[in-house]
Amino acid sequence: MNIYIYSNTKNIEKSFAGAVKNKKFIIHIAPAADLKKTVKNIPKGSIVYADVSSLRTSEIPSALNTLAKLGDSACGIIDPKGTIADIAELFHNGVSDYITPAVLKKGVTLKRLERIMKLKGIEAPVDRLKALKKNYILTGGDWDDVRLGQEYTFCFMMVELDNKSELKSLGPEKFGRITATMHQYLEAMVAPLKGKIWIRMDYGGLVLFPFDGKRCDAIEAAFRLMINRKLMSAELIRLDINFSYRIAMHIGNTEYQTTGDTGTIVSDTINSVFHLCQKYAEPGGLYLTEDIFILAPAGLTSLFLPAGTFEGRNILRMRRIR
C-alpha cells in the first residue's frame, strides 16, 4: 500500500515511521508543488496527504479540489501549524483524515491508516495478495514439476527492442547478430533465477519464471537488464545507435507448452503482458503490474513510481536511469 505525502516540511516521514515499520505501507514524499501534476498517476487504492503548511493560502482550495477528485484513493490533510479553521468542511469535501500538530508530533499509527482504508473500502496489499493467492497454481522453485499441458502461475517478463526501424535498416546480417546477442544476453541474465525464454521474437522475447508463491526475484533480472543497458550496448552490440529496450512484467496463469508449441495457448495473462509492453510501456522503461510489484524484493520497491492504470491494473514504472 502506498502513502503519498506532498509536503516541503523537513523530516515529515518521521511522523509516519511507526506506521510503515512493518512494511505494510510504502511512503513516497514529493514537493507540495507537484501535487496537481503527479497525483493523477498514483495507483488507485493509495492514501494521499497534502501538507497545507507547504502551500500558499491561495493554493489550498485548488489543492483540496484536486484531492476531492481522487475517486479510487483516500486523502488527508496535514496541518503542522493548525491553520485550518473549519476542519469539518474538509470531511464534507471527502477528506478522510486530518493530521493535527499533536498527531504529527506523536506519530501517525498503523491503526489509523488501516481505519482510513476500511472507511474508504480500500483493499490492503495483504488482502490483495490473499485474493491473488487463491488463483495461484504453484510451480515450485524450479521446472522439475512443471508438466506439459498443465496450467501454472508464472512470472512473465516481456522484453522488446525499441528502435526497430533503425535496427532493421542495418541489414539482415547485422540485425540477426544483434537479436542473437540480445537473446544470448537475456538467457544469461535470467538463467540464475531459473527463467527461460519461452517465446522468441525478432525484437525480443517473453521469459517465464517459475513461481513458488513467495517473492518474485524475477524482478531482479529485469532491474539488472535496465542498469546494464549501456554496458551491454558497449560490450556486445557495439553500434553507433542508441540501443534501448522496454520491459513489462506481470504474474498470472497459463497453460505450459514447450517453446515453439505455444501458438494455440489462449491466456489472458500473456495478452496482458504483451499489451503492457507494446501498447503502454515507453521506450527504455521497466513496467510492472501491481500484481507482481507486491512480490518484489524489498530493496527494489522504492525504485518504482506509479505510472497510472492500464487494462484495470495499477502500473508501476522503474525510475529512469539518466
Next chain:
Amino acid sequence: MHIPTTVVSLVIKSMSESMDANMMIHVAKDIIRGYDLHKRTGYRESMAVPQRDAADQIVRDMAKSGLFFYFITHLIQIHTTGYRGRAYPIKYLKEIMRMINEECGFIYDPENQLFVEDPAVRRTRNWGALIEGQEYILSFLRIDVAGNSQLVRKHPDNLVQATFADLRKIIEKAIYARNGRIWNWEGDGGLIAFYFANKSMTATLSGMEIINELFAYNILRSRLGEPVKVRIAVNTGLCVYTQDQVELMKNDSIKETIHIESKYTKPNSMTISNTVSVKLDPSILNGLEPITADGRTGYYAYSINLEQ
C-alpha cells in the same frame, strides 16, 4: 619455466623439417645475439651441423635460457610474414600452439605477439608475459571506497570486513572476465592493470560493471544498511614493469590514475582520462558524460543516476 619434453620434441621436429641449419643459425641469432651453434654442439667449424642436431641444440638452448616462448613467437612471425623476403612455412605450428596451451597453460596473443598464461589455468600479476624492467603501455583502474574510515568507525568490524570481501568479489568478477590483474589491494580498494586486447576498453567496461553491480548490491544485498560508495578512475600510459610494489607505485601513469580518482571522481562514479577515451568506440562514449579535469578535455564520467 620447465617446458615439457613432448613440446620440445615437436618444435625440434618442426624446425628440422622447415628450414636448413644455416637458416636455423640466423633465427637463433635473432633471439640470442652471437649464438654459436658449432660451439654449442661441439662440431668443428669446418663441418656442417646436421639439420636434426642443429634443431635439437637450438630448441633445447632456447628452453634452457627461458626464451622458448619468445622463440616460438619468432617462428610464428616467420611463418606468417616470411624471413628476409622469403616465405618459410613452419610445419606443425598449430599443433605446437595447442600443446603449449594444453601442457604449459599458455595461449598466443596475436595482437601483442606473445604468449600469455591462459586465465583458465593460472593468473599471475604479469600474465606470465611482462618482463621485469621492460616498458609497456598498460591501462590502470584505480578503485577506492569513499568514506571508508566513517564506515569502519560506524559499523562492527566483521560486517565491514564481510562487505569489503563482497566488494572484492564484484571487482574480481568484472576484471577477470576481461583479463585484468590486481596489482595492489588495500582491503577496501586497489589498483588493477589491463594489458591485452583493447586495454582501454576492457578497463572501462570493467569499471562500468563494478559501478552497476555495486549499485545492485547496495539495493539488494547490503550488510551495512547504507550504500558502499566507490570512486573509480581509468587511465592508460607507459609503465616499466616491476615486481617491486614500492617502485611500481612511483610510476607516473599509476600516480596520475590515483590523482584522477581522488581529485576528479565523485563517489559512486568512474572517471576515464583522455588517454583512455581516444581508444574507445563512440558507442561507449555515448553512455558517458564529458567532463574537464585540470582544464583538459577528453575526460568522461560514468555513474547511475536515477530519476527522482
